[in-house]
Amino acid sequence: MQGKVIGISGPTVTVDLPDLTLYERVSVGNDKLQGEVVRLRPASAVVQVYEETKGLRVGEPAVRENSPLTVRFTPGLLGGIFDGLQRPLQRLGEEFGPFIRPGDMLPFVPCEQQYPFVAEKKAGDRVGQGEYIGYVEEGAFRHYIAASAEGVIREIRDGNICPEDRVAILEDGTEALLWHQWPIRTARPFTRKKFPRSLLVTGQRCIDFLFPLAFGGTAVMPGGFGTGKTILEQAVAKYADVDIVVYVGCGERGNEMAEMLEEFRSLADPWTGRSLLDRTILVANTSNMPVAAREASIYTAVSMAEYYRDMGYHVLLLADSISRWAEALREISSALEEMPGEEGYPTYLASRLSGFMSRAGVVETLNGKTGSLSMVLSVSPPGGDFTEPTTQACLRNTGAFLMLDTDLAHRRHFPAINWAQSFSLYDRDVAEYCAREISPKWPEVKKRCQALLKQEEQLREVAEIVGDEGLQDADRLLMHVAEQIRSRFLCQNSFTDDAFSGPQSTFELIEKLVAMYDRCLERIRQGESLGEILLEEHP
Ligand SMILES: Nc1ncnc2c1ncn2[C@@H]1O[C@H](COP(=O)(O)OP(=O)(O)OP(=O)(O)O)[C@@H](O)[C@H]1O
Ligand SMILES: [Mg+2]
Structure with missing residues (x-):
């Protein structure tokens, strides 16, 4: 269905499409800018656009995409760097130059790349929806491929396969491909959550010993300007004892992400000796990129993390910084003329943050494996004031609170974690594990x-x-x-x-x-x- 742009206010665009649903994807303008419906009126809708709206004009086309904003799960994500719309930034740079123009798009992974598929089911087997039918080797990882529907397999193939190819076909004609899409705002299902009990080693003495993290737990790291949030996030990303790391640079400096990419390429994972980049997915929505896309980058990243969790891996999601996402929410909310809450943030800030953080946990997956998704999130309270709404909302939901202290940072005591005011609720849960695995003392x-x-x-x-x-x-x-x-x-x-x-x-x-x-x-x-x-x- 096609309509027109009838109003533009920064990243929010009003379109005259009727009968849309909330969070449905719409592309606007001649450049097909991607956005999500955030407000509905009888004959129009407001779309939050995730790309630069400069140059967009009233009267340009708006097209309903008939799906929510999705992330595409496919082999080839590991080692990649993507933006909030999952565009492969490195390859876009090679193809279109250093500045991405609105509407520039490439496949998420190169179509010509081949992956050796090993079938674990055979023709005639009955499979349930989401059940694994085989895997491809993706570096050191076994990347499981799931059936998209319930049914009996008519045909399944083995051997080299491209991301776009069909892996299997069911009796009713449903195809299983190497990839599938997932709506980013929907948490992936699991059988049940388990209690976090094992120590997640970060390689940072202060954290591991005094304020330990647990697999499946969440940690929040608030700190004023220059207190070492980015360095600590990156240190944890490098040294944490997890299988896969998803790192979101949300509204922070672009050069930090570029340096990180270079550094990760040359460094080895201290636990396995392989290149760090092989276990890492970077999602970049840096300060020079559209503000509204920060939300998409956070949700895209957490969905990717859940995808690998479901394969039975321990995944760590790091975000630097959550405050920039909260600021984006505030900007959009004011463009929508919503009633502001505390300090101008939308009234739903706390519920949005807790909804996101509740996607962490140790779970038994639908395929009977155990996987975990842990989170380490930095927060940048303006003026180092920890009573501000974002820090407080995170504090209410987090298991570990690592308070970065401006005084310690000034004295060059790094990591500047204040040992008197930080806490970890996993302390008791992992004590038994540490006594057993590391030392009884x-x-x-x-x-x-x-x-x-x-x-x-x-x-x-x-x-x-x-x-x-x-x-x-x-x-x-x-x-x-x-x-x-x-x-x-x-x-x-x-x-x-x-x-x-x-x-x-x-x-x-x-x-x-x-x-x-x-x-x-x-x-x-x-x-x-x-x-x-x-x-x-x-x-
Ligand atoms: N663990 C550390 N070891 C040595 N130096 C550190 C460490 N952490 C921080 N620093 C020093 O502090 C500086 C600022 O750190 P960083 O950029 O991580 O702060 P930040 O809190 O992310 O700042 P901003 O609020 O501007 O994002 C670094 O450039 C580095 O010199
Ligand atoms: Mg920083």
């Missing part, structure tokens, strides 16, 4: 470490009044060891070899520091002076 040493840091804080207040010399040796020892814990254990420079720390070496280091404290304290009790002891102690 893990929970005890952790308690000691937390106590030392806390005592130091209280002592520092006293020291400010009486001066360091006014403290007793035992107290000065505590201050000394806590300082060592902060500078040697909690600080971790992402630009040195120390950027990654495995769980075993994390534990050994902290155990050594705590043991040093105990040893020195004993010597002080026996009458030795702190000065002498510290000259001999090299933990």
Whole structure:
């Protein structure tokens, strides 16, 4: 069905198409800009357009696409960089130059690429909808292909196959292809959710030891300007012990994504030794790209992450930063003249964020596998004010809260995670796992470490009044060891070899520091002076 553009207001375009449905896809203008219906009126609709609307004119055509905005699941996504509409940015750059023009489009993966398909079912077998019928090898991963409908297989093929080709055909004529589409706003189904219980190692000592993440959990990282959000997100993307990483650069600097792409290409995954890029999908909607598409990039990324989760993989979704998506929601909402909520954000901000974050979890998939989707999301509160709506909405939904502290960042203490105010609700759930898999002393040493840091804080207040010399040796020892814990254990420079720390070496280091404290304290009790002891102690 074809209509016309009758109004334009920034990224929102009014079209005179009747009988549309909410979130249906419409292409507008001569360049066929892609958008989604966000408001309906009796004879018109408002479309949120995900591409640059500059140059679009009233009177240009608007076409109903008869489907929601979808993502295409196909082999070939790994190692790719896409925008919110899943356009392959690297290949678009090679084909059309560095600036994407509205309407530029290429297939998501090259049509000529061939994949060896291995059938796991045979003609005559009955399959259910979504049941796996075979797989292709995609790098180190087994990429499972599902039946699109229930029925009996009439024909199934083996061997090399192009993304557009048919893999199998059912008795009723339904075809199974190597790819399928999925509406990005719909969470993919699973059999049941499980409780997150295993530690997701990030390679960052402060996180793994003090504020652990669990497979299937969510972590939010709010931090003011320059507190190290991007560096920490990228460090977790590089070193996390997961199968697949989906990284969304949402409204942040484009050069950061470009550098990341280059770096990932040359770096090896510390867990498998393969190239990092082979396990990574990048979704870029940087600050110079259309604001409205930030929403599409977030949903496209989470849908891709769920797709791999359903194959039984552990997937980690990282987004930098959620605040830019919230700002895009605010911009669209004001263009739609909706009643504003707190600080001008739409009233549905919190429910939109919680709906998105609830897509994380450990699940038993429809094919009986166990997969997980974990999230690490950065938030950029304006002025570092954590009471603002986006941070608060994320805080209500998250399992781990890693607060990045401006003071620590100024002192070049990186990662600038404030150890007094951050928390992880997975702490208890993973304690048993850490005690079993890493060291039985893990929970005890952790308690000691937390106590030392806390005592130091209280002592520092006293020291400010009486001066360091006014403290007793035992107290000065505590201050000394806590300082060592902060500078040697909690600080971790992402630009040195120390950027990654495995769980075993994390534990050994902290155990050594705590043991040093105990040893020195004993010597002080026996009458030795702190000065002498510290000259001999090299933990
Ligand atoms: N783990 C780290 N190791 C060493 N240096 C770091 C680390 N984290 C941050 N830095 C330093 O802090 C600077 C700012 O970090 P980053 O760009 O990640 O901050 P940001 O919070 O993303 O900033 P913005 O709010 O502008 O996006 C980096 O350029 C780097 O010099
Ligand atoms: Mg940043």
